[in-house]
Amino acid sequence: MNDFPIIKVNNLIKDYAMGKQCFRALNDVNLSFKMGEFCGLVGPSGSGKTTLLNIIGALDNPTSGDAIVMDKSITVLNHKEAAKMRNESIGFIFQTYNLLPVYSVFENVEFPLLLLKKNKTEREEAVMRALEWVGLSGKANSRPNQLSGGESQRVAVARAMVKLPKIVLADEPTANLDAANSHNILKTMQNLNHELKTTFIFATHDEKVIGYLHRKVMLNDGKVIDDVNLN
Amino acid sequence: MLIIKLAFRNIIHAGLRTWLNVIVLSFAFVLIILIEGLYDGMSEQVKDAEIDSNVGGGQFWQKDYDPYDSFSLERSHAEIPAELKQEIKRGNASAVLIVSASIFPRNLIQSVSLKGIDPDQKIVNLPVSILKEERDTNVIPGLIGSRMAKSTGLQAGDYVSVRWRNINGTFDAGDIKIENVIDLNLPSIDNGQIWIPLEKLRNMMRIPGQATIITLKKNIDRIPADSRDWIFKDYNYLLKDLNDNISRKRLYSNFMFSLLLGMALLAVFDTQVLSIFRRRKEIGTLMALGMTRWSVIGLFTLEGCLLGILAFIAGSIYGYPILAYLAKEGLVLPRMIERSQFAVLLTLYPKYGLHLYVVTSLILLISVIIVSFLPTRKITTLKPTDALKGKFS
Incomplete structure (x- = not known):
């Protein structure tokens, strides 16, 4: 693992308006993640895991404080720059897979490369390589509605990894999967982290996931209550 | 893409x-x-x-003629100038005389325009040749459109009394025999109108050689100049309504x-x-x-x-x-x-x-x-x- 901090979160506060009340989802969070970490944000529902993940992924802005991702402050990025950053450097994996239903497995995985304007040969090579990583080479022409939950999530992993991003953010990636599929997915991601040195950050409260983590950041009521290195 | x-x-x-x-x-x-x-x-x-059926290649109107003023008909007739007579002779124009009259269909009085037209004319597309087939010189052969037939209840073969005032201001009367009822698609040549032979109407009015309108042939090469009593009306004017x-x-x-x-x-x-x-x-x-x-x-x-x-x-x-x-x-x-x-x-x-x-x-x-x-x-x-x-x- 490289000691270079790829993500730095400083005094991060995120408030949500709930009617006339204000709900503080993140309360003065300070964290840093090194390149190649396999780390989890762990905590109960409402602890601020997904909010932190969204801010790191430039999908949301903090109320105050800053998140610096690959030397760029999230707070100063406009919509276009944030989209560019997500496109080039960040892969997302969602709990509900979020595959595009009108595309085949191959096309779903190819989609981020089309946004990056890669040429056809590069795209084909990268997609087939990513599908091999997740063991779905034989399902390239299938549609999302023809896949099981585990297969769909593996496609989502391939889609996140195909562009070789520096960071992969996974929000409850095993929540909809059974134990066997969860272990399969986590093993795949662990291998990719090992081989490609991609930084993986999970938001989870699934014990199965926690067993694979190298670092566990415990969140409760928007605050970091513990940060444990599990290696 | x-x-x-x-x-x-x-x-x-x-x-x-x-x-x-x-x-x-x-x-x-x-x-x-x-x-x-x-x-x-x-x-x-x-x-x-x-x-095809009315305007032709444009019309010369007698200077007093106003289609929106039925009283103008009493004075809107004049001798046809020599140049237009020549065009009529050459088959390039046709004269129409318009006169106000009253008819009495179903014992009701109704104002009409009698329109005298040469049954041999080929300038406008009206089947008026039927008007020359009437052998009884005591009746006035007439042609009406389907709208006029509907409003008066007249049918082909019917007779209807007509009263008009001649050039001297004297009332005169006669019978029109409806020779035919035809589908005229244009209200402008149908509503309130009876077509009769031109010479017959001139005789009825005692105004030989006179007319109200001279319709020119479509696509005529040269349009004669206006004269003192006759004013040319072109397409744009005639089709304005x-x-x-x-x-x-x-x-x-x-x-x-x-x-x-x-x-x-x-x-x-x-x-x-x-x-x-x-x-x-x-x-x-x-x-x-x-x-x-x-x-x-x-x-x-x-x-x-x-x-x-x-x-x-x-x-x-x-x-x-x-x-x-x-x-x-x-x-x-x-x-x-x-x-x-x-x-x-x-x-x-x-x-x-x-x-x-x-x-x-x-x-x-x-x-x-x-x-x-x-x-x-x-x-x-x-x-x-x-x-x-x-x-x-």
Whole structure:
């Protein structure tokens, strides 16, 4: 693992308006993640895991404080720059897979490369390589509605990894999967982290996931209550 | 290219929703072209009929003649100048004498215009040659149109008493025999008019050699100069009322155009609103994958546009044979349409020019782009995190 901090979160506060009340989802969070970490944000529902993940992924802005991702402050990025950053450097994996239903497995995985304007040969090579990583080479022409939950999530992993991003953010990636599929997915991601040195950050409260983590950041009521290195 | 491919996939994937929209839009497209074509065809047919049966190549009017003032008829007759007489002799013009009179059908008095015309004339398309077939010199042979027949109850073979005042101001009377009732498509030569032989009317009025109107042959090479008593009226002047009438009718066609287009666009708008609402999560995913908001807006707008393009293609495929058939065979109108004060023919031939096709297609496409875009403005304020959760900000 490289000691270079790829993500730095400083005094991060995120408030949500709930009617006339204000709900503080993140309360003065300070964290840093090194390149190649396999780390989890762990905590109960409402602890601020997904909010932190969204801010790191430039999908949301903090109320105050800053998140610096690959030397760029999230707070100063406009919509276009944030989209560019997500496109080039960040892969997302969602709990509900979020595959595009009108595309085949191959096309779903190819989609981020089309946004990056890669040429056809590069795209084909990268997609087939990513599908091999997740063991779905034989399902390239299938549609999302023809896949099981585990297969769909593996496609989502391939889609996140195909562009070789520096960071992969996974929000409850095993929540909809059974134990066997969860272990399969986590093993795949662990291998990719090992081989490609991609930084993986999970938001989870699934014990199965926690067993694979190298670092566990415990969140409760928007605050970091513990940060444990599990290696 | 990516957006086009994705938009196309999305609308095909939408299945029945897409095809219902395409059917509604294409139906509106074909119907708009048909209605506009019918109005264009009708306008052209009516203008042609007006020129063929009444206006000819323009008319010389006796200087006092005013078609909107029936009292002017008492003085609107004069000797035909030599130059126009020459044209009549050459077969390039025809004289009409117009006189006010009263008839007594069904024991009721009714004002009419007696129009004297040469039964041998070939200038206007009126079947007046039948007027010379009457052998009984004591009766006045007359020809009326179907509107006049309906309003008076007269039929072919009927006799009707007529009273007029001759040049000396003396009332005179006689009987007109209705030789025939014909379908005259133009109210301007039908309503309140009886066509009789020119010489007979001149004799009745005791004004030999005089006329009210000289109608020139269509496409005549040279138009004689105006004289002291005779003023030339060209096409534009003579067709002004008709053109005004067509413009008024055009308002109705424009209303139909807007109504059909509005209904079709409402379907597209509704689909777009529903589509954006149902696909919030997909919008969030696209943003998370790196698409900008404007690219997502472009995608949804393009989906709407593709509906318009598919409708245009579908409408062209199934609409062309229908429209071509109607243009060839015409559209037979019910006879009750004859009551209309607007000149109509019983068979209308729609006329579709390239201009109509292109303009209608462009209006349809541009309108579809606008209504496809309007609902997508919501995406500009949509936060990706909210979209991923399936809610709007």
